[in-house]
Amino acid sequence: MSSPMPPPEWEHLKCYGYAPGGYVSRCCHCGKHVAGLDKLAITCRPCAEKLNARGALTGAANDLLAAAKQARSALLTKWPIEVALANVYRDALRALDEAIAKAEAP
Numbered sequence: 001m002s003s004p005m006p007p008p009e010w011e012h013l014k015c016y017g018y019a020p021g022g023y024v025s026r027c028c029h030c031g032k033h034v035a036g037l038d039k040l041a042i043t044c045r046p047c048a049e050k051l052n053a054r055g056a057l058t059g060a061a062n063d064l065l066a067a068a069k070q071a072r073s074a075l076l077t078k079w080p081i082e083v084a085l086a087n088v089y090r091d092a093l094r095a096l097d098e099a100i101a102k103a104e105a106p
């Protein structure tokens with residue numbers, strides 16, 4: 001009897017070096033010895049969560065950069081500036097709100 005396993009709830013932290021298990025390892029970010037890690041894990045869960053949140057903020061910063069480029073090109077091509085800027089502000093605010101919510105999530 002086997003059914004496909006759903007991805008574990010910590011799946012998104014795997015790329016930061018975290019996986020749960022029965023070993024004690026030293027986290028390469030905070031330097032603490034942490035129990036409950038996989039044999040190959042190099043990052044404790046709190047550090048992996050922080051790295052994940054920081055990644056979301058980097059994504060928001062990239063979105064802002066894209067919005068700035070869009071505004072610049074709107075200025076150069078003399079599109080209706082008010083419309084272009086309103087879109088840029090809306091997109092930037094949304095990206096920041098999402099990133100901040102992720103970074104502050106418990």
Ligand SMILES: [Zn+2]
Pocket residue numbers: 027028029030031032043044045046047048
């Ligand atoms: Zn750590």
